[in-house]
Amino acid sequence: MSIKQRIITGAVCSVMTVLAVVFEKEPELKTSPQGLAHIADMEGCRLKAYQCSADKWTAGLGHTEGVKPGSQITINQAADYFIQDVTKAERVVNRVISQKPNQGEYDMMVSFVFNLGAGNFKRSTLLKQFNAELNTQACNQYPRWVYVNGKDCRIEESNCEGIVTRREIEQNVCLYGWDSPKTRGLYVYQN
DSSP: OOHHHHHHHTOOOOHHHHHHHHHHTOOOOOSOHHHHHHHHHHHOOEEEEEEOTTSOEEEETTBOTTOOTTOBOOHHHHHHHHHHHHHHHHHHHHHHOOSOOOHHHHHHHHHHHHHHOHHHHHHOHHHHHHHTTOHHHHHTTGGGOOEETTEETTSGGGSOHHHHHHHHHHHHHHHHOTTSTTTTTSOOOOO
16 A cells, blocks of 8 residues: 555554644643653554554554454544543542642653553552652652563563653653653653
């Protein structure tokens, strides 16, 4: 299939294109534009269903609900699903935290829930330490979450090294925020 045909049929998916549609819709999300860009970039974008490293059928920017083999979505659907999925993750975070996070802490907790699910977050030492006002210790929990279906993603043969990168970014943004020299420039999407 030519590039022109793939564009016409919607098989080409760009994270930035989907984010542009998301920001155009002006959703009432508490996650910052950098946080949204982080989640979107780490999830990647595909309009045709595929099995992620956790063997779940996925489409768009990490959307799994109702996705079956052969499913195909549009850029607009990918944006709508992304807004829905981030909204769900924000609800979980908002319900279970007992102190006010800074923006980086909040964004990374939403990323955690988006990627690992509400149950893992609710049971995590990360949440317990954050709620006990041990923020630095909470941030240092992210690198522990590098296993997918029993595979250690730090091992190259596990073929899930993106999880390790995601956790490193989450830890650094949680510890230092978006404006630190350690995190500045990770995501510079401007809406």
